[in-house]
Amino acid sequence: MSGTGAVIGGTPQARLAATHIAVAVTAFAVAACMGVLQGLSIADFEFPMRSEQLYYISVTAHGVLMALVFTTFFIMGLGYALTQAQLGRLVGLKTAWLGFWVALGGTVTAAYTILTGQSTVLYTFYPPMQAHPAFYIGATLLVVGSWLWGGVVIASYRSWKKDYPDTPVPMATHGILATIIVWYLATAGVAMEMLLQLIPWSLGWVETIDPIIARTLFWWFGHPLVYFWLMPAYVLWYTVMPRIAGGRLFSDKLARMVFILFVILSTPVGFHHQFTDPGISAGWKFAHTITTFAILFPSFVTAFTVIASLEVAGRLKGAKGLFDWIGTLPWKDPFFLAMALAMLSFAFGGFGGAINAAYGMNSMVHNTAWIMGHFHVTLGTTSALTFMGATYWLMPRLLGRQLALPGLARLQPWLWFIGMGIFSTSFHIAGLRGLPRRVYSASLAGEQGGAWADLAQAGAIGGIVLFLSALCFVAVVLGTWLGGKRIEAPAFEFAVPLEPVTEKGLWDRLGFWTIVGIVLVILAYAYPLITLWMTPRFGSPPFQPF
Amino acid sequence: MSVDKYERIWMFGAGGLIVVFLVIISITAATQAVRPPSHIEVVNPATIAEHPEFGDPQLRVEADGRIVIPVLAQMFGFFPDPLEVPVNTPITFRITSADVVHGFQVVGTNANAMAVPGYVSQFTYTFKKAGTYDIACNEYCGLMHHAMVGKITVTEAPGGQR
Ligand SMILES: [Cu+2]
Ligand SMILES: [Cu+2]
Numbered sequence: 001m002s003g004t005g006a007v008i009g010g011t012p013q014a015r016l017a018a019t020h021i022a023v024a025v026t027a028f029a030v031a032a033c034m035g036v037l038q039g040l041s042i043a044d045f046e047f048p049m050r051s052e053q054l055y056y057i058s059v060t061a062h063g064v065l066m067a068l069v070f071t072t073f074f075i076m077g078l079g080y081a082l083t084q085a086q087l088g089r090l091v092g093l094k095t096a097w098l099g100f101w102v103a104l105g106g107t108v109t110a111a112y113t114i115l116t117g118q119s120t121v122l123y124t125f126y127p128p129m130q131a132h133p134a135f136y137i138g139a140t141l142l143v144v145g146s147w148l149w150g151g152v153v154i155a156s157y158r159s160w161k162k163d164y165p166d167t168p169v170p171m172a173t174h175g176i177l178a179t180i181i182v183w184y185l186a187t188a189g190v191a192m193e194m195l196l197q198l199i200p201w202s203l204g205w206v207e208t209i210d211p212i213i214a215r216t217l218f219w220w221f222g223h224p225l226v227y228f229w230l231m232p233a234y235v236l237w238y239t240v241m242p243r244i245a246g247g248r249l250f251s252d253k254l255a256r257m258v259f260i261l262f263v264i265l266s267t268p269v270g271f272h273h274q275f276t277d278p279g280i281s282a283g284w285k286f287a288h289t290i291t292t293f294a295i296l297f298p299s300f301v302t303a304f305t306v307i308a309s310l311e312v313a314g315r316l317k318g319a320k321g322l323f324d325w326i327g328t329l330p331w332k333d334p335f336f337l338a339m340a341l342a343m344l345s346f347a348f349g350g351f352g353g354a355i356n357a358a359y360g361m362n363s364m365v366h367n368t369a370w371i372m373g374h375f376h377v378t379l380g381t382t383s384a385l386t387f388m389g390a391t392y393w394l395m396p397r398l399l400g401r402q403l404a405l406p407g408l409a410r411l412q413p414w415l416w417f418i419g420m421g422i423f424s425t426s427f428h429i430a431g432l433r434g435l436p437r438r439v440y441s442a443s444l445a446g447e448q449g450g451a452w453a454d455l456a457q458a459g460a461i462g463g464i465v466l467f468l469s470a471l472c473f474v475a476v477v478l479g480t481w482l483g484g485k486r487i488e489a490p491a492f493e494f495a496v497p498l499e500p501v502t503e504k505g506l507w508d509r510l511g512f513w514t515i516v517g518i519v520l521v522i523l524a525y526a527y528p529l530i531t532l533w534m535t536p537r538f539g540s541p542p543f544q545p546f
Numbered sequence: 547m548s549v550d551k552y553e554r555i556w557m558f559g560a561g562g563l564i565v566v567f568l569v570i571i572s573i574t575a576a577t578q579a580v581r582p583p584s585h586i587e588v589v590n591p592a593t594i595a596e597h598p599e600f601g602d603p604q605l606r607v608e609a610d611g612r613i614v615i616p617v618l619a620q621m622f623g624f625f626p627d628p629l630e631v632p633v634n635t636p637i638t639f640r641i642t643s644a645d646v647v648h649g650f651q652v653v654g655t656n657a658n659a660m661a662v663p664g665y666v667s668q669f670t671y672t673f674k675k676a677g678t679y680d681i682a683c684n685e686y687c688g689l690m691h692h693a694m695v696g697k698i699t700v701t702e703a704p705g706g707q708r
Contacts, residue, residue, distance in 0.1 A: 052689040059686075122686050128663060129646045129687070211647055211662050251553060276658055278665040282575075282584035289571060293564045300560035304553055358571055363656035367649050367684035434653035436684035439692035448653075448680055448695060538590040540663045543646045545621055545688025 006085045009400040009489020013084040016096055018398040020077030021391060023104060024070045025477050028384075031065035032470035034058035039423070039463025042442050043456040055440045056120045056546060063123030064114060064139075067225070067379065069107050072142060074387045075232050076103075076149045079176045081394060082235070083153050085492035086170040091155040095148055103145025110138030120546035122438065124218065125198070127209045130542035133202040140194045143187050150180040168501045168508045171255060172494055175235035178259035181514050183228050185267045185521055189220025201542065208539025212279040213532055219270035220525060227266040227295075229379050231259065233342065233386040237306045240393065241339045242495035245329050247313025250305045252497035256507035258305075261298040263510075264517045265291055268524030275362045284528045291524070292357045299350055306343065309495065334409035338389025341417040342382050349378035352428070369452075369459075370431025372438075373424040381420045385413060388473050395477070397492055401484030408472040415469035423462025430455040583659050583669035591663035594618065594644045605629065617641040619648035619661035621688050624681055624696035633676045633700050641667040649684030652698060660685065673700040 008014045040047055041055045076099075084090050112134070113119040119131035125139075157169065157177055169177065193214055201209045238255045242248060249255065271288035274280055314325020330336045352374045355361045365371060392409055396402055403409055427435075430452035435442060442456035443449040449456070501508075549557075594600050603616040603625055613632075617639055618625045631637050641650050641661045648661040652671070659667040673679075683694035 052692075056686070056689060056691075120689075126647050126685070210664065212665060215647075215662075251550065254549065254553065276583060276660050276667070278583070278585050278587070278660065278662055278667040280584060281586065285584055286572075286575070290568060293568050296564055297557075297560055300563075301553075301557060304556045308550075308553070354567065358567070363658045366658050367651065434651070434680075434682065436649065436651060436682045436692075438686045441692055444680070444682060445693040445695040448682070451654075535586075535588065537588050538592065538664045540591055543621075543688075545646065545690075 005491045005493050006088060007397075007489055007491045008081070008084050009397055011084070012093060013080060013090050014398040014489075016090070016093065016100070017077040017081040017084070017394070020073045020080065020100065021394060021398070022481070023107075024072075024074035024077065024387075025391065025474065027065040027069040027073065027107070029470065029474045031062045031070065032467055032474075034062040035066075035470075036463050036467035038062065039460040041440055043460035044441050044443055044453070045457075045460060052440050053117060053120070053546065056122075056438075057114065057117055059438055060120050060122050061111070061114050064110065066384070067123055068139070068142065069111075071229050071379075071383065071387070072103070072146050074391075075179065075228065076100075076146060078232055078235075078387075078390060078394070079149065079153050079179070081398060081492070082172045082176055083156050086173045086494070087156055087160040089156050089159060090152060091159045092152045096152045099145040099148030099152065101145075102148065103142045106138040106141025106143075106145060108138070110135050110142070113138070117546065124222070126218070127198065127201070127211050127214045128540035128543055129546075130202055130544055133199065136194055136198045136202055140191070140199070143191065146183065147187070150183060153177065153180055166504065168256075168504045170494070171249065171252060171497070172235050172239040174256055174508070174510075175231060175238065175259050177510055178263050179228060179231040179235070181263050181510065181517065182224050182231065182266050185263075185517055186221045186224035186228060188521075189217045189267075189270075189525075190222075193217035193221070208541055210532075210537055210539055212277060213529065215274060215277060216270070216280070216525070216529060216532070219273040220267065220521075221270075222273060223270045224266040226379065227262050229383040231262055233383050234258065234302055236386055236390050237302070237339060237343065238309070239494045240390075241306065241336065242309035242313060243493055244333055244336050244393075245310050245313035246316060247309050247311075247495065248316075249495040249497040250308035250312060252499065252501045253505065253507065254301055254305055256501065256505075258298040258301050260507045260513050261295070263513050264520055265295040265298075267517065268520045269295060270524075271528075272357050272362075276366050279532060280528060288524065289357060291520075293354070296350065296354060299346075303343075303347070312498070332410060334403070334406065334413065335389045335393040337410065338385050338392070338413040338416075341413050342385040342389070345377045345381035345385070345417065345420065348424075349374065349382055352377065365431055367437055368431035369427040369435040369437050373427035373431060376420060376427075377424045381416065381424075385416050388416070389413065391473075391477060395480050395484070396487065397490050399481065399484070400487060400489040401480050402487045403476065404479030404484045405472075405476045409476045412469050412472035412476065415465055415472065419462045419465030419467075419469055421462070423459050423466060426455040426459040426462060430459070583667055585666060585668035587666040587668070588664055589642050589666055591642075591644060594642070599640070600642055600644075605631070612636065612638060614638045614640060617650060617661070618644055619650060619683065619694075620644040621646070622683070622690040622694040624650070624683075624694070627681075628697035628699060629681075630699045630701060631673065633673050633702055636670050636672045638668065638670045646687045647685050648687045648694065649682070651682050651684045653680040653682050655679065658684070676700045676702045 113132040119135035314328040319325035643661040643663040657671040681696035
């Protein structure tokens with residue numbers, strides 16, 4: 001297959017990818033410091049400078065930097081690296097750098113207004129709470145930069161397709177292209193919210209804003225955002241993890257199907273975040289519930305395919321029993337270990353997701369600490385730990401340097417897994433007992449919290465373990481980047497399928513599936529949004545209670 | 547190429563499980579009213595102080611005996627507060643906000659809805675156990691968000707009989 005086994009270390013393309021990863025790791029490091037302070041604050045551990053203002057600033061910064069900056073820059077870097085490795089080209093290197101600077105400029109602008117206390121609106125920025133205009137403009141620029149990234153990868157794919165008209169696109173690139181399609185579908189919603197509502201309103205051009213329309217446009221973006229984080233993790237699980245383990249990709253065709261199902265199903269689901277919102281009819285909430293459950297399906301398939309691919313690895317090494325193949329896997333490899341623990345976490349996270357989407361349970365856990373527990377096992381472990389492991393895999397291949405501090409790199413995924421286990425379990429239970437999310441103190445107005453004070457303390461201990469893990473990660477990255485032994489950059493190698501797809505099939509028709517995706521988004525949102533728009537409503541003026 | 551036999555079984559199993567989930571949700575939604583509050587009603591937040599229902603929100607008993615409680619969420623409290631209601635009686639909450647988005651969550655129950663300025667959230671809940679419950683704001687609404695807590699006392703009064 002063309003491009004498999006390519007060496008790209010030291011090329012301008014590798015530098016482009018590595019620079020994105022560097023920004024991602026920086027954002028991660030800052031956000032990790034804020035995370036541990038929040039854990040301590042919720043549990044009512046006193047520390048110098050603890051204040052409501054600092055707490056809510058840090059919740060905003062942690063959310064924006066982790067969920068939007070770390071992920072987006074990492075995925076951009078990963079996308080460039082995989083495309084260059086598999087297709088042997090990146091068309092529009094200048095545009096790619098432009099995208100990088102636009103995204104970085106936007107990030108720095110937004111981060112400045114957050115850290116100076118002018119935009120303490122959390123990463124969901126629900127109006128009529130109003131941030132500084134530069135916050136909205138900066139966030140929009142981050143998205144615009146990522147759109148340029150998507151354009152460069154798509155242009156590279158088109159150029160490759162001209163050279164290989166009859167070859168199915170290599171698996172990892174297929175997954176990255178699907179991720180980009182989801183990202184365009186998703187960000188259309190938040191772009192409308194920014195350009196039609198938040199930016200004109202924050203600049204004072206219009207006086208009032210409709211909070212329900214804003215929330216609807218936000219969650220049009222907010223749920224597929226989850227798949228934007230998850231799909232690159234799946235790409236690595238499908239195409240790299242079995243390779244490192246010495247196995248084969250169990251089913252090439254089904255992997256392609258999974259990514260296409262995400263393209264069509266990940267966006268028309270947003271109302272499951274708005275079950276308790278007024279102004280949206282029960283019928284439309286139900287329609288989004290159906291798609292929400294449907295999107296569990298590709299993850300079920302992924303669980304089978306990836307685990308089967310790893311079993312193949314064990315069998316090839318001679319394992320005969322029902323489970324002894326597990327022991328033959330490369331648990332000492334930091335990349336493999338991080339991926340495997342991330343997958344294990346996702347088993348819990350996925351069940352939690354199904355619970356959140358069921359009406360009765362949703363009202364029980366909506367906006368409680370349960371939700372925080374939930375997305376820390378999903379985004380915070382499934383995606384983040386996969387990305388950390390992937391950084392260990394990418395750095396030698398991009399920088400031509402050997403991974404430094406390998407002992408720390410092997411310890412780090414365990415610390416993350418254990419810390420998150422404590423953190424997330426505690427907050428899941430506390431949420432079920434009623435602890436609201438995003439609170440400065442678990443004792444709320446001072447006298448509450450009997451039912452969950454000890455759980456909040458356990459959560460803080462989990463947070464400290466997570467922080468130690470984050471320190472290990474940053475130490476390994478810095479050590480490798482600045483002082484890793486120079487080596488010949490290893491090749492990018494991908495898992496060979498048991499039965500490779502040799503002819504283009506249904507699941508390779510990306511253009512067609514994009515159109516299906518667009519139609520489903522229109523079906524899911526056009527009617528409810530237009531009805532809302534046509535109903536006589538009252539807008540809200542801005543508030544800045546921070 | 548073909549799909550492996552076990553993988554096919556797995557896919558049918560997963561698909562079947564999803565269908566079962568959806569059927570259960572549909573049946574409970576249709577027969578036991580387990581469905582999200584989806585009331586559609588607007589109100590002007592700018593003039594909420596003069597609003598007949600939300601200007602000075604008070605518990606009321608409708609002509610047919612239903613208990614209705616309008617709730618105004620406002621930085622950083624719920625009005626009226628504290629509330630007192632009888633046990634085993636359906637209570638209809640009607641909730642809006644005077645400023646930013648708040649949450650209204652009776653701690654330890656699944657009475658949970660958003661308080662959004664310009665809109666009225668409405669749902670009916672029956673307390674099965676007497677006692678005092680906290681009402682927590684569960685949507686970030688400013689620096690004292692965590693301290694936005696109300697109280698509701700559920701009494702053993704013969705409310706069930708109306
Ligand atoms: Cu979601
Ligand atoms: Cu509030």
